[in-house]
Amino acid sequence: MTADDSHPATLPDDARVVVGGALLHEGRLLAARRSAPPQLAGRWELPGGKVEPGETPDAALVRELREELGVETEAVGRIPGAWPIRPGLVLHVWTVRLLRGTPSPLQDHDALRWLTPAEADTVDWLPQDRPAVAAAVHLLAHGSAGG
Ligand SMILES: Nc1nc2c([nH]c(=O)n2[C@H]2C[C@H](O)[C@@H](COP(=O)(O)OP(=O)(O)OP(=O)(O)O)O2)c(=O)[nH]1
Numbered sequence: 001m002t003a004d005d006s007h008p009a010t011l012p013d014d015a016r017v018v019v020g021g022a023l024l025h026e027g028r029l030l031a032a033r034r035s036a037p038p039q040l041a042g043r044w045e046l047p048g049g050k051v052e053p054g055e056t057p058d059a060a061l062v063r064e065l066r067e068e069l070g071v072e073t074e075a076v077g078r079i080p081g082a083w084p085i086r087p088g089l090v091l092h093v094w095t096v097r098l099l100r101g102t103p104s105p106l107q108d109h110d111a112l113r114w115l116t117p118a119e120a121d122t123v124d125w126l127p128q129d130r131p132a133v134a135a136a137v138h139l140l141a142h143g144s145a146g147g
Pocket of ligand 1: 091
C-alpha cells in the first residue's frame, strides 16, 4: 500500500457543477416541475443545468434559463453551499433577476409556479434543492432580494 491509496476515489473538487437559478421576482420564487427523466418527472426544482467545460457558472445559468424558459436573466449572487446530487454531480444555486420575458416551460419542464414565501413548501421539491430554496425564501421574506 502507498500513501496514495488513502485518497478518496472521487475528490469533491472533481464533481461537475449543476447550477440552479432561484429566480426571484415581485416577491415570489419560480419553481419548475421536471418532465424527464422518468425517475425525476413530477418533482420540482430550480431551473438550470450542467455547467459546460470552459463556461462560468453564471453564464451557464443565463444560457439554461434562456433555453428552458425563454427569458433573459442576470445571475445576482451565489447562495452559500454545495449539495451532492449523485456521485460526480453537485448542485450550486444562485439568485437570479428577471430582465425580460415571461417564463414558459419550453424544455425539461411541464409546469411552472411562482411561489410566495408562504407557498414555498407546497410543491414536492427534489430533496437536494430544499436547503437552497429555504435560503432563497429567507431572502424574499426579509426584503433583501431584488426584482
Ligand atoms: N436543473 C436542475 N437540476 C437539478 C436540480 N436539483 C437536482 O438534483 N438536479 C439534478 C437533476 C439532473 O439529474 C441534474 C441536472 O441535469 P439537467 O438535465 O437539468 O442538466 P442539463 O440541462 O445540462 O442536461 P443535459 O445537457 O445533460 O441534457 O441535476 C435543480 O435544482 N435544477
